Amino acid sequence: MVQQLSSNVSRTIQTKLVLPPDTNHMGTIFGGTVLSYIDEIAAISAMKHSGNVVVTASIDNVNFLSSAKVGDILILEGFVISTGRTSMEVYVKVECQNLETRHRTLNTTSILTMVAIDKDGKPAPVPSVIPETEEEKQFFEGAPLRRERRMLYKNVNQ
Ligand SMILES: CC(C)(COP(=O)(O)OP(=O)(O)OC[C@H]1O[C@@H](n2cnc3c(N)ncnc32)[C@H](O)[C@@H]1OP(=O)(O)O)[C@@H](O)C(=O)NCCC(=O)NCCS
Numbered sequence: 001m002v003q004q005l006s007s008n009v010s011r012t013i014q015t016k017l018v019l020p021p022d023t024n025h026m027g028t029i030f031g032g033t034v035l036s037y038i039d040e041i042a043a044i045s046a047m048k049h050s051g052n053v054v055v056t057a058s059i060d061n062v063n064f065l066s067s068a069k070v071g072d073i074l075i076l077e078g079f080v081i082s083t084g085r086t087s088m089e090v091y092v093k094v095e096c097q098n099l100e101t102r103h104r105t106l107n108t109t110s111i112l113t114m115v116a117i118d119k120d121g122k123p124a125p126v127p128s129v130i131p132e133t134e135e136e137k138q139f140f141e142g143a144p145l146r147r148e149r150r151m152l153y154k155n156v157n158q
Contacts, residue, residue, distance in 0.1 A: 014037070052086075089146070
């Protein structure tokens with residue numbers, strides 16, 4: 001029987017401080033830096049869900065919605081939203097908190113596909129995920145369409 005796990009098993013929160021080396025000449029954070037944070041938290045979420053090491057198979061829908069500047073605090077949240085046989089879709093949301101006002105703005109969102117890898121370096125089966133909140137259920141229902149679209153782009157690019 002396929003093991004089933006709540007999305008809470010993979011839920012991961014990370015906090016980062018935006019420092020000068022992370023920023024461009026306008027003092028706002030590089031997109032590539034945010035992307036590396038997103039990739040890291042997605043990998044941690046997927047590893048917590050699968051109990052295996054993982055690799056990033058694809059990153060889609062990276063939406064840089066607002067900028068973050070030196071001294072801002074980034075709060076990242078990631079969790080598994082759907083699973084295939086060996087792959088997991090992970091949703092990552094980044095919020096930016098202004099230190100003085102404590103106001104939080106949605107900064108970046110993304111959906112990544114991570115694949116669990118066994119000791120021989122081959123894709124390994126993963127438990128399925130049980131969505132719990134309304135948001136998680138909506139993501140779960142949209143998974144087949146996103147998968148179809150992703151495979152279409154993969155084939156076009158090969
Ligand atoms: C991802 C990878 C393991 C897939 O290997 P593969 O030989 O295509 O294996 P499979 O065909 O069995 O696919 C395994 C799973 O990956 C998924 N997959 C493969 N390519 C994908 C892509 N571009 N986007 C999303 N999912 C993908 C498949 O759908 C399958 O999922 P499922 O088991 O849930 O149905 C392989 O392409 C790889 O190692 N890529 C490099 C990963 C890496 O190094 N990432 C770091 C950044 S470079």
